[in-house]
Amino acid sequence: MKKIICLLILLTAGIGFSQNDDTTGELQGVVFNTSDESVMGNVHVLNLNQVIGTITDDKGQFNITARVNDTLYLSYIGFKAVKVRVTNDMIKYQNTKIGLTELAFALEEVVVRPYQLTGYLDIDSKNIPINQSARYSISGLNMGYEAGSRNPNAFSNILGSIFNPADFLHNLFGKKPQQMRKLRKMQEDDKIRSLLSSKFDRETLMALLQVDKLDIEEILRNCNYSDGFIETANDLQILDAISNCYEEYKVLNRNK
Incomplete structure (x- = not known):
């Protein structure tokens, strides 16, 4: 009888670990700017494994379906895109904070002689081949x-x-x-x-x-x-x- 009880305990524990490793749920998070810690809206968040995407709201918040070990890809124009691996605690505790770092661009003079652009849309649209x-x-x-x-x-x-x-x-x-x-x-x-x-x-x-x-x-x-x-x-x-x-x-x- 004791052997049967021990076996049931081990099976139950094994099932628990298996479910924990394959946890699927709605992941909630917040995206912020690392330079001033301000929240960022309209950031694109993709789950590369599930092939689904969403966008952060004006509070920098997003919800996306994810499993443990899925990879999230976050991108925003002018910021370095990042990949984040989903962990158990991210799904369990929610409100994960993810920071994006702004890219520094050195703007130089741009020569557009081949198309002779003027800066006026009505004129330039006719000149572009x-x-x-x-x-x-x-x-x-x-x-x-x-x-x-x-x-x-x-x-x-x-x-x-x-x-x-x-x-x-x-x-x-x-x-x-x-x-x-x-x-x-x-x-x-x-x-x-x-x-x-x-x-x-x-x-x-x-x-x-x-x-x-x-x-x-x-x-x-x-x-x-x-x-x-x-x-x-x-x-x-x-x-x-x-x-x-x-x-x-x-x-x-x-x-x-």
Whole structure:
């Protein structure tokens, strides 16, 4: 009888530890400026593991679903982005305080002679050149292409896709299959899409997909997007382009 009671105690303790290690809940926190300890509103908070996001209110507070060992990614324009690992006490005691440090920028003279900008929107909008490259598809091919003066290799890319449709992306997408599966979740989260639509630095995308900037550029070039698009698109447009490219890759790889 004593042996049975001891066994039940051990099983109960084991279940308790297991649940503790996989604690899931609503995490509450406050984001502040480390320079003056003032609270910060409109800070973007992403759970990189759950692929969900939220924004701090005017009191610097946020709520987000999280598990122990999830990673939160916080970013705000002009401040250094930070990653925070979720711990048991953060979920249990709530109101975790997270500080962001302001970046120091040395502003220098900017020369805009190539476009001859005046500072007046109505005039400058007419002087900035428009990328004339067009995105199109060819019957019988599942891959899209971008042609124009910025992408003179479009024809050779088409031939390469005809003769070897999936191998040129296998080494890119094959490295991060689990991360690439997050693309659909990222596209479905309105707060993440809103965040990415205002960013051009690729930092959030790199954190979510765990790839570097060169990997992102290489993916897009191999999917036949022009240098003009890669240089000027916002992060949401880049996300959609990578997602479309990945879906095309899966179709081609499945039929190979």
